Amino acid sequence: MTEGTARDVETWLRARVPERGMRAKGAAVLEVLVTQPRRASYGSAAETAELAGVNVATVSRTAQLLGFSGWSELQQELRARYLASLSAPDVAAAHHTEGDPGSASLRRDLDSLAVLTRRLDTQLIRTVAEAIARARRTLIVAHGSYVAVGSALGHNARLAGYDAAVVRDDADLANSISRVEPGDVLVAISFWRLYQSTVTAAEEAHHRGARVFVLTDAASPALAGAAEQVVLIPAEGVGFFPSLVPGLAVAQAIAAHLSTVDPERTRRAVEAAEAQWSRFGLLHRTPRRG
Structure with missing residues (x-):
């Protein structure tokens, strides 16, 4: 250290x-x-x-x-x-385990999900989902492997009928933040190491009147100071890499609640999306309408 x-x-x-x-x-x-x-x-x-x-x-x-x-x-x-x-090699050394690393990784994820289930305040999930539902626009900031969590949340939010964009490039992030207004929501996603651009985006969005929410494993004072709520998620993995499984689970939980905020809106959005899947020939087999 x-x-x-x-x-x-x-x-x-x-x-x-x-x-x-x-x-x-x-x-x-x-x-x-x-x-x-x-x-x-x-x-x-x-x-x-x-x-x-x-x-x-x-x-x-x-x-x-x-x-x-x-x-x-x-x-x-x-x-x-x-x-x-710690540096990545130091993290790997700290996480050294005997036996099969794949099995160790699965066990670690199961343990982390159990911890998440016990400790997570589900009201936080509702608060984030309902903020996205009321927002003019939602900006999801994620870098590196954390983009997987942001992409899952953004994809499902759009599918549920809400305007959500995932930003992973710093230049695009700067441009996107320049358009943030009161009534917008920014969701910052960061585990293990915190990117400076994520902190800057959260601070600037807060300054511009947007609601800011953070999904992270440790509440950085800089992020916490700009955020309305911080959702703490265990993310310790095996080897070099933080685990994305608990973060993805929280993203899915937010999306699940989001789909219930305005069920009719979500139904229309899903039907419209499925019509375009068919139009573009995306699916190997087109499902029959019930």
Whole structure:
């Protein structure tokens, strides 16, 4: 972890300390998180308690004092921030597993989906979907492999009858942001490493009066400051790569709710799209109308 990133982690953690401060034992736990983020990211609550010289209950109470439901939620975001500080080879080393990597990847995705199911506030899904439904236009910003998540959300939003565009090129992004107005929505999608252009787009869209939502694994202060809501999604993968599976699951959940906001609008949009699929001869077999 670089010195700058270490400062970022410390700033993030200390900003969550209540104004009334912390007692000595809680402060000891905080010091472990700040000074030994790797060990805290991968260790158990008991191991963190041993490093801090406290009991496990104190670790859990400290996590809650910092605004998390418990140790596992705090550890998830701490690990996401720690991994974001590493180079790709360092991430691969941190994720080294014995046995078949394909099986390990599948197990990791299953575990992440289970965590997502337990922790995600479904009201956030409704809020994002209903914002897209009310928007004049929705701009979805995604780069690198995260484009897969953005493309799924944009494709399904358009199919449901709403104006949504996915932007992955920085020049196109700058041009698109120049046309953002109040009544628009921007959805920023970023996992592991955060692109500066994503931050700039979120800040500028917010400044222009658009509603901004973020899908990410760690709430960057820059993104969180511009966003109305941040949807935290586990994204740790195996090897070099962050997992896209939980992010795609959230994109699908948003699209599923979006299709129920105005069912008649979505029905008309799907029928119109299917007519064009037939006109363009896109399908190997044309489905029969019921």
